[in-house]
Amino acid sequence: MPTDPEVWDVAVVGAGPAGAIAGLILARAGRRVLLVDRRRFPRDKACGDALIPDALALLARYGLLARVEAKAARWTVGTVYGPYRMSVDIDTDLLTIRRAVLDAELVAAATEAGATLVQGMVTEIDDAGESGTTLRLAGGGELRARLACIATGANVSLLERCGMLERPAPSxxxxxxxxxxxxxxxxxxxxxxxxxxxxxxxxxxxxxxxxxxxxxxxxxxxxxxxxxxxxxxxxxxxxxxxxxxxxxxxxxxxxxxxxxRYGLTGARPHGGGAVFAVGEAVGSTYPLTGEGIGKAMETAAIGASLADAALRAGTTTPLAAYSERLARELRPKYAGYEAAQRWIAVPGLADALFWRARHRPRLRAAFSGMLNETVEPSRVISPRGLLRALLA
Ligand SMILES: Cc1cc2nc3c(=O)[nH]c(=O)nc-3n(C[C@H](O)[C@H](O)[C@H](O)COP(=O)(O)OP(=O)(O)OC[C@H]3O[C@@H](n4cnc5c(N)ncnc54)[C@H](O)[C@@H]3O)c2cc1C
Incomplete structure (x- = not known):
C-alpha cells in the first residue's frame, strides 16, 4: 500500500448512514478518512424515516443512540395489516426521525471522530490494488486513498465502473x-x-x-x-x-x-483489490418492508473493521473475507423477509396468519422476535413455520 502522507487511508464515497458509520469507525480507529458526498449536508433523502431495532442496536453499540433519540420520536408498537385488513400489533422499539436530521447527526459524529467531509461527486475510481486507489471528481480534480469505500446507496454508477455491479435494476x-x-x-x-x-x-x-x-x-x-x-x-x-x-x-x-436495492444482492461487496462497498450499494435493504438503515450501517461496520485490519496489515488481503462475512453474519436475516415478500399476496394467507396471531401470544411474540432480531426469521416465515402457526 502507498505510504505517501498525502494519500488518505480511506476515501468513503457517500455520507448516508452506511458511509457515515464506516467513516466514524475508521476515524475512531485513528485512520485518515475522507467522506465525499455529492450533496451538501443536511440533505433530505426519501425514506419512511423509521429506525427499527437493528438500527437502534447499532447506534447503541457506537454510543450514538442517545444523541439520535434526543431528536427523534419513540414508539413501542408497529401494526401490520394484511390485504383484507386483518392486523397484528407487534411490540417493539422504534424511532422516527427525518433523514435530513438523522444523516446530519451521523455525519457530525463521523467528523467529530476525525473524518473530513467534503462535497463532491465522484465519477470514477481506479483500483490499483496494493498501490491504492485514485478517485476522480466531477468538474476535475482527483484524490488518492489506500482504500476506497463505495457507499452511494441505490446509485450504482460507481459500482458499474468498478466492475462490481451484478444487477443494474433496482429491487x-x-x-x-x-x-x-x-x-x-x-x-x-x-x-x-x-x-x-x-x-x-x-x-x-x-x-x-x-x-x-x-x-x-x-x-x-x-x-x-x-x-x-x-x-x-x-x-x-x-x-x-x-x-x-x-x-x-x-x-x-x-x-x-x-x-x-434489496436482499444483499445486486453487487459484489469487494472489488477484488482496494475497493469495497457498503450499505444499499450492496443491496442491504430488507425485502418486504424496505427497512434498510440498520442493515446499511451493519454492512458498514463489518466493512470498516476489515478495512482497518487491511490498513494495519499493510495489504488489502483482509478485505477478501468481506463478502463471506456479510453472507455468514447477515444473509440469514433476510430469508424470512424474502419468503414473506413472496407470500404476502397469496389470497388470505397473511390475514389468516395475523388473525391467528391476535389469539396466540406466542405467534405474536414470534413476529416481535423477528423484527427485534431475537428469533430466526426462517423459524417464523417458512413452510413449516407457517403450517405450525396456522394449525397449532
Ligand atoms: C421511500 C423509501 C422509504 C424508506 N423507508 C425506510 C424506513 O422507514 N426505514 C429504513 O430503515 N429504511 C428505509 N428505506 C431504505 C433506506 O432509505 C436505505 O436503506 C438507506 O438510505 C441506505 O443507506 P445508505 O447509506 O446505504 O445510502 P443513502 O442513504 O442513499 O446514502 C448514499 C449517499 O451517497 C451519496 N452519493 C451517491 N452517489 C455519489 C457519488 N457518485 N459521489 C458522491 N456521493 C454520492 C448520496 O448523495 C447519498 O448521500 C426507505 C427507502 C425509500 C426509497
Whole structure:
C-alpha cells in the first residue's frame, strides 16, 4: 500500500448512514478518512424515516443512540395489516426521525471522530490494488486513498465502473410525503392493502402531528402503468386510517421518491483489490418492508473493521473475507423477509396468519422476535413455520 502522507487511508464515497458509520469507525480507529458526498449536508433523502431495532442496536453499540433519540420520536408498537385488513400489533422499539436530521447527526459524529467531509461527486475510481486507489471528481480534480469505500446507496454508477455491479435494476421503488394532520396515532402502520397490492403502504407518525406516509412496489411486479402517486392516493383513500388522516389534514409536503436495492444482492461487496462497498450499494435493504438503515450501517461496520485490519496489515488481503462475512453474519436475516415478500399476496394467507396471531401470544411474540432480531426469521416465515402457526 502507498505510504505517501498525502494519500488518505480511506476515501468513503457517500455520507448516508452506511458511509457515515464506516467513516466514524475508521476515524475512531485513528485512520485518515475522507467522506465525499455529492450533496451538501443536511440533505433530505426519501425514506419512511423509521429506525427499527437493528438500527437502534447499532447506534447503541457506537454510543450514538442517545444523541439520535434526543431528536427523534419513540414508539413501542408497529401494526401490520394484511390485504383484507386483518392486523397484528407487534411490540417493539422504534424511532422516527427525518433523514435530513438523522444523516446530519451521523455525519457530525463521523467528523467529530476525525473524518473530513467534503462535497463532491465522484465519477470514477481506479483500483490499483496494493498501490491504492485514485478517485476522480466531477468538474476535475482527483484524490488518492489506500482504500476506497463505495457507499452511494441505490446509485450504482460507481459500482458499474468498478466492475462490481451484478444487477443494474433496482429491487423496488418507493415514494413518501409528509402529511400534517390532527388525527391521533400512537404506532407505526404498514399495510399490504389489497387495493395497492403488489404494492405496500405505510403511515409513520413523526410526532407533533406530522406523518410520514408512503408506498412502494417491487420493480419485478411493477408495470409501465404503475403510477406511485396514484397508488398513494388510492392507499390514502381506501385504507381507513389513511382516510382518517386525510380528513384531519392541515397540509402536505412535496412527494419524493427513491430506488431501493434489496436482499444483499445486486453487487459484489469487494472489488477484488482496494475497493469495497457498503450499505444499499450492496443491496442491504430488507425485502418486504424496505427497512434498510440498520442493515446499511451493519454492512458498514463489518466493512470498516476489515478495512482497518487491511490498513494495519499493510495489504488489502483482509478485505477478501468481506463478502463471506456479510453472507455468514447477515444473509440469514433476510430469508424470512424474502419468503414473506413472496407470500404476502397469496389470497388470505397473511390475514389468516395475523388473525391467528391476535389469539396466540406466542405467534405474536414470534413476529416481535423477528423484527427485534431475537428469533430466526426462517423459524417464523417458512413452510413449516407457517403450517405450525396456522394449525397449532
Ligand atoms: C421511500 C423509501 C422509504 C424508506 N423507508 C425506510 C424506513 O422507514 N426505514 C429504513 O430503515 N429504511 C428505509 N428505506 C431504505 C433506506 O432509505 C436505505 O436503506 C438507506 O438510505 C441506505 O443507506 P445508505 O447509506 O446505504 O445510502 P443513502 O442513504 O442513499 O446514502 C448514499 C449517499 O451517497 C451519496 N452519493 C451517491 N452517489 C455519489 C457519488 N457518485 N459521489 C458522491 N456521493 C454520492 C448520496 O448523495 C447519498 O448521500 C426507505 C427507502 C425509500 C426509497
Amino acid at each position: 423496488a421503488v418507493a415514494i413518501r410525503t409528509y402529511v400534517h394532520s390532527d388525527h391521533p396515532l400512537d404506532r407505526l402502520v404498514v399495510s399490504f392493502d389489497r387495493h395497492i397490492l403488489p404494492g405496500y403502504g405505510w403511515i409513520f407518525p413523526m410526532g407533533g402531528g406530522t406523518f410520514n406516509v408512503g408506498c412502494g412496489v417491487v420493480t419485478g411486479t411493477a408495470t409501465p402503468d404503475t403510477d406511485l402517486r396514484a397508488m398513494l392516493g388510492v392507499f390514502l383513500d381506501a385504507f381507513p386510517l389513511g382516510r382518517a388522516l386525510v380528513r384531519a389534514e392541515a397540509r402536505r409536503e412535496a412527494v419524493r421518491g427513491a430506488l431501493l
